[in-house]
Amino acid sequence: MAEEEKSIQDELSLPILLADRVIKSAQEAESYKQECTDLARHATQLSQFLRATVRLTQSQSLYDKPIRRITNEVTKTLDRALTLVRKCRHKPNLLRHVLSITSTTDFRKVSTLLENSTADVKWLLSIFDPDAGPTLSLPPIASNDPIMAWVWSYIATIQMGNLQYRIDAAQALANLALDNDRNKKMIVEENGVAPLLKLLKESSSAEAQIAAATALYNLADDEERVRAIAIDLGVQIVVKVLTESPMRVQIHVANLVSRMADLDTYAQEEFGRENITRPLVINLGMDVVLDELKDAQPRKTPSLHSLVQINKEMARNQFSFHSNSMDGSSRGNKKEKDRELEPPEVKAKLKISCAMALWKLAKGCLLNSRKITETKALLCLAKIIEKEKGELQINCLMTVMELAAVAESNAELRRLAFKPTSPAGKALIDQLLRVINEESDAPLVIPSIKAIGSLARTFPAKDTRIIEHIVAKLGHRNTDIAVEACIALGKFACPDNFNCVEHSKAVVEFDGVPKLMNLLRSDRGQLHELQLLCYLALHVGNSKALEQARALSILEGAARHVLAQRPDLRELFAKAIHHLTLYQTGGHMHRQA
Known part of the structure; x- marks a missing residue:
């Protein structure tokens, strides 16, 4: 560890000193003079290249990984050469010759x-030439592992080459990272992350930023590598670039955010x-007219005006991040015009990427869910779910599903963000119910049902339309859709829900019991169906529908199998069977039998 902390100049000083000693000892040789002279000639040439490397390090900050690795091997070689020539300083005789071998x-x-x-040091000097581009020739040290040499060359070029060479090298690293996991690991271990982040942050070229973001995205496919990016100031750089860059760069950066947030909770937070x-919500909400959601408002409240103001504020702020430089106003206006001129397909891709990033950021994270709902994101999501189709609509539904899942275990978030009588809450719930009612594709219906189920405790008993859908x-x-509906209804009917009795009555009223029985026959798992049946037995055990469906027999028949796997449900099954025994005709005799 101490050796790694040495400066490059200190690293190079030892082999230079050894080379000088080899030259001097070779000059003093009394035996094998010609061989020693040849070694001195090689050492002299090597010393010159080493000194050229030292001069290079004094004028600029160099990528040090290959320097340290090659210097270490050079030192071993020179030490071996010095040992050999020192044996030749005495005149030869038979005994000494035998002993020295x-x-x-x-x-x-x-x-x-x-x-x-x-050759290694000469190659090393070549990769630090800013006007030469990436060097694909192989030094002897990498003869058995050419990928290592290419990685060193690409990283060095990204750190010190001219712009086009830096772009080419970043693209090359991105392609190497796609090949296999070993390449990814090597790029990270050889300190390739920092130069890529620097290129992403400092470059004025959209092409360079895209190349850097793509390489980072290809690297960030497991938690360890994501963490390496995050702790190297990657999070701060990504946020800065996302707020200041052109749309086509933002697409790639938002994709990077999605992957990092999905794989590492540290990066997510x-x-x-x-x-x-x-900035993600702002990009997602471009072109979304929020005041069209006025129907979600009670007519007598003043919130309609606030919605219009919100929409105007978002329109003004869409480009507010771009106007912080010295000539802020003019630059901000130019970037705003540039964004307005972007093709519709670029805007659509950006929205899709931002929606996915919000989805991954919200997943299981209270901090991010609060921050998302504190903006006008829910109104934007509701409008997009209503108007859009395809991947954007699905990503927005997945975002809502994850937000609702977090809110399920946090009463404050449920109350503040998803209150059914609030403009955002009502607009969002209306769209979820519309999707459930009108769509048939699982990727749309399932997240909508899951979101409604997570919010089960926010709905009043009188709002039976939810249960009906x-x-x-x-x-x-x-x-899969039917089972998801069963899970959601279980959250409405479970005893933890204050309105569980009223919700259970609504399930029976809308002919839920026959459908539940049919699902029991078609689903192999059956656990969620049996749990819902238990809840219905607890709250509406005297229902004719349950008696006609022979709910008591079904629960008793399934109890042994279910409780063997889930002993924690023993009390629930016992109470449900007891309730049905009390209410159903012949239940007592059946129970005794």
Whole structure:
């Protein structure tokens, strides 16, 4: 560890000193003079290249990984050469010759090693030439692992080359990262992340930023590598670039945010602390006219005016992040015009990427969910779910599903963000119910049902339309949708829900029991269906529908199998069977039997 902390100049000083000693000892040789002279010649050439490297390090900050690795190998070679030539300082005699066991073979081996070391250092100097571009030639040190040499060359070029060469090198690293996991690991271990982040942050070229973002995205496919990016100031840089860059760059950066947030909870929360949700929501909400949601408002409240003001504020702020430079106003106006001229397909891609980023940021994270709902994101999401189709609509539904899942375990978030009588809450719930009622595709219906289920405790007992829509899906031909509806209804009917009795009555009223029985016959798992049946038995055990469906027999027949896997449900099954025994005709005799 201490060796790694040495400066590059200190690293290079030792092999230079050793080379000088090899030259001097070779001049003093009394035996194998010609061989020593050849070694001195190699050492002299090597010393010159080493000194050129030192001069280079004094004028600029160099990528140090290959320098340290090559210097370490050069030092070993020179140390071996010095040991060999020192054996030749005395005049030869038979006894000394026998003891030293020095031969021309030893000189040939060391001579080859010195030649290789010279070629390594010469190659090292070539990759630091800013006007040469990435070097694809292989130094001897990388003869058995050419990928290592290419990675060193690409990283060095990204750090110090001219712009086009930096773009080419970043694209090359991106392609290498796609090949296999070993390449990704090597790029990170050889300190490739920092130069890529620097290129992403400092470049005035959209092409360069896209190349850097793509390389980082390809690297960030597991938690360890995502963490390496995050702790290298990657989160702060990504947030800055997302707020200031052209749309086509923002697309790639938003995709990077999605992947990092999805794979590493540390990065996910760091993005929240840096308030990345704001530029994401702004980009998602471009072209969304919020005052069209006025029907979601009670007519006598003053909120309609506030909605219009919100819409105007978002329109003004869409480009507010771009006007913080010295000539802020003019630059902001120019960037605003540039954004307005972007093709519709670019805007659509950006919205899709931002919606996915919000989805991944919200997943299981209270901090990010709060920040998202504190903006006008819910209104934007409701409008997009209503108007859009395809991937954008699905990503928005997944975002709502994750926000609702977090709110399910946080009463304050449920109350502040998803109150059914609030403009945002009502607009969003209306759209979720519309999707459940009108759509049939699982990627649309399932997240909508999950979101409604997560919010089950926010709905009043009198709002039976929610139950009606969900019960209808119990009979859906897609078993996954039907089971999801069953899970959602279980959250309405479970004893933890204050309105569980009224909700259970509504399930029965809308013919939920026959649909539930049909689902029990078609679903292999049956656990969620049996739980819902238990809840109905607890709250409406005297229902004729349950008696006609032979709910008591079904629960008793399934109890042994279910409780063997889920002993925690023993009390629930016992209470449900007891209730049905009390209410159903012949139940007592059946129970005794």
